[in-house]
Amino acid sequence: MIQSVAFIGLGAMGYRMAAHLTKHFSTVLVWNRNFEKAEKHAAEYGTQAVTLNEAVQADIIFSCLPTSQDVELLMTELELKPGSVWVDCTSGVPASAKTLAAQLKLKNVDFLDAPVSGQTVGAENGTLTVMVGGDAAAFDKALPAMQTFGKLIKYVGESGAGFAVKAVNNMLMAVNLCSVAEGFTTLKAHGVNLNEALDCINASSGKSMVTETVLPQRILNRSFPLTFALPLLAKDTGIALDLIRDAKLSAPVIALTQSLIQAASDLSEKDSDFSTAVKMYESWSKITIE
Numbered sequence: 215m216i217q218s219v220a221f222i223g224l225g226a227m228g229y230r231m232a233a234h235l236t237k238h239f240s241t242v243l244v245w246n247r248n249f250e251k252a253e254k255h256a257a258e259y260g261t262q263a264v265t266l267n268e269a270v271q272a273d274i275i276f277s278c279l280p281t282s283q284d285v286e287l288l289m290t291e292l293e294l295k296p297g298s299v300w301v302d303c304t305s306g307v308p309a310s311a312k313t314l315a316a317q318l319k320l321k322n323v324d325f326l327d328a329p330v331s332g333q334t335v336g337a338e339n340g341t342l343t344v345m346v347g348g349d350a351a352a353f354d355k356a357l358p359a360m361q362t363f364g365k366l367i368k369y370v371g372e373s374g375a376g377f378a379v380k381a382v383n384n385m386l387m388a389v390n391l392c393s394v395a396e397g398f399t400t401l402k403a404h405g406v407n408l409n410e411a412l413d414c415i416n417a418s419s420g421k422s423m424v425t426e427t428v429l430p431q432r433i434l435n436r437s438f439p440l441t442f443a444l445p446l447l448a449k450d451t452g453i454a455l456d457l458i459r460d461a462k463l464s465a466p467v468i469a470l471t472q473s474l475i476q477a478a479s480d481l482s483e484k485d486s487d488f489s490t491a492v493k494m495y496e497s498w499s500k501i502t503i504e
């Protein structure tokens with residue numbers, strides 16, 4: 215029986231995800247490094263802003279930080295409650311999930327890697343996809359809490375499997391983003407109207423999430439709203455490439471895409487949305503995708 219839940223990391227995703235927990239749980243503890251965000255969340259949603267040590271006394275503890283390294287650093291020194299489940303919604307590193315799960319098991323705490331997909335709009339609407347690795351019984355225990363912000367919640371295997379699925383998913387999106395930038399600069403170079411071209415492609419076999427939402431809603435209208443930072447996408451493509459190298463596989467498209475996304479991230483201004491990766495192509499070709 216879950217008495218209390220906690221959410222650590224009230225960023226673009228976490229702030230919205232934690233809000234859904236209050237619909238099903240009377241005790242929702244929140245903590246954020248910049249504590250004003252936790253206090254704002256408490257005022258807005260009726261959660262309780264608490265210290266980090268208080269937060270980790272909950273039955274289910276969620277975290278959503280930029281990287282696995284941030285989660286590992288945060289966990290050192292913490293006294294966790296035996297019998298609790300730590301559900302990490304960070305897009306993290308599979309090897310880190312395996313290590314943390316083994317370390318926490320010694321303290322009778324389960325660790326699930328449970329990254330999410332669906333962007334901030336999915337977090338807002340409670341329609342995220344959650345891909346979960348770790349102990350199957352811990353998954354069952356945490357499921358009611360994950361259901362508050364997730365639509366498809368899938369157990370995908372042992373520790374690290376959730377992070378692996380997420381890294382490959384984001385790599386597929388990145389491959390698509392790069393190829394869309396190349397395809398649409400080519401069309402413009404040939405004098406084709408990009409909005410008309412997009413209508414055709416979105417009714418054809420080349421369509422994707424990038425052509426259906428990212429291109430019309432962020433790139434063609436030149437809005438590039440910051441909801442998912444480009445360095446976070448570069449981190450995810452790096453995790454995918456490391457997985458490929460660990461398996462000693464050859465994956466030239468993925469290796470090239472990682473280099474391109476990393477270069478775009480290195481060249482980007484601070485606080486750039488992932489969609490601004492196309493600006494690198496625009497600077498090469500002197501063609502604007504609009």
Ligand code: NDP
Pocket residue numbers: 223224225226227228246247248249251278279280281284287288303304305306330331332333334441442443446447
């Ligand atoms: P944000 O940068 O918006 O938020 C990061 C959060 O982590 C903030 O609450 C920040 O606190 C906190 N934080 C950062 N570093 C530390 C640290 N060292 N110790 C403690 N807290 C820390 O990131 P997002 O919410 O966008 O992303 C979070 C995770 O979710 C990432 O792994 C990302 O890849 C993934 N993700 C993001 C999506 C998106 O659309 N944005 C979609 C799906 C997954 P503070 O407020 O104090 O800075």
